């Protein structure tokens with residue numbers, strides 16, 4: 001059977017804990033993070049075409065590049081280069097339905113890269129590319145890409161690309177605040193963190209996985225998870241966009257159990273106790289909080305999943 005089109009679904013992530021160690025010689029910081037995949041999904045469809053192209057739809061489409069710098073395209077071409085040692089693969093048209101906020105610290109670009117790897121492996125029937133090799137390719141594309149293949153809740157170490165699943169029972173309910181048109185570049189946030197640390201003479205040791213957060217997740221004790229949410233990049237993100245301090249405060253006042261900037265920001269994730277509380281908080285934030293897009297999600301959810309394959313026998 002030849003496959004005409006493959007559609008894959010991929011979630012966004014938030015970081016429940018993010019601990020940043022010293023700057024390494026390769027320019028990355030050593031990290032210990034707890035990734036958590038949430039139910040905001042991009043859908044990525046690939047199909048054979050005469051030429052390589054990317055087309056993006058959805059509420060954040062205008063902020064996504066459609067040239068060769070799109071991470072889904074970079075991922076597809078990386079896989080194609082691997083394949084071409086055996087035989088040529090046709091170029092693909094990539095369609096992205098973008099629901100994950102862009103440049104918001106939710107790793108939407110990395111998510112699309114993970115999705116493109118899985119979709120193209122299926123389209124090109126590259127059965128010899130095992131998951132392990134796909135993960136190595138994912139890590140070469142970006143630090144968050146391996147986690148988005150896995151999903152769930154997991155510790156990321158190294159620069160975030162080494163994944164260890166975490167036992168987390170039950171569901172967590174989230175309200176996400178994404179500032180309209182508000183973005184942060186990840187490198188700029190790390191530079192700001194280094195600047196703040198240098199200014200204060202902060203000594204930085206090797207980052208450790210957060211035991212108290214992991215225990216709270218194992219028990220799925222929402223209040224304990226809320227109390228242990230932590231992000232070393234938060235202060236730097238707030239320093240670059242002071243409105244984030246107002247957002248965090250507004251969420252707490254309106255009943256969130258806890259709140260944290262996701263990754264390098266500026267998306268803010270608020271933890272609540274139930275779906276009903278998520279509705280209450282999102283209504284409250286929309287009416288009384290700083291202007292922004294308010295989204296609801298739950299986690300953990302699975303990583304990249306095949307949802308549709310169209311073929312001809």
Ligand code: ATP
Nearest residue numbers: 070071072102103104105106107108109110112186
């Ligand atoms: P990071 O993974 O660095 O934390 P982020 O989650 O903050 O990133 P992304 O949504 O991945 O941000 O977007 C970062 C930049 O990547 C965008 O500004 C955009 O120019 C570029 N980009 C390339 N491909 C994509 C894609 N498929 N989706 C979104 N952004 C993309």
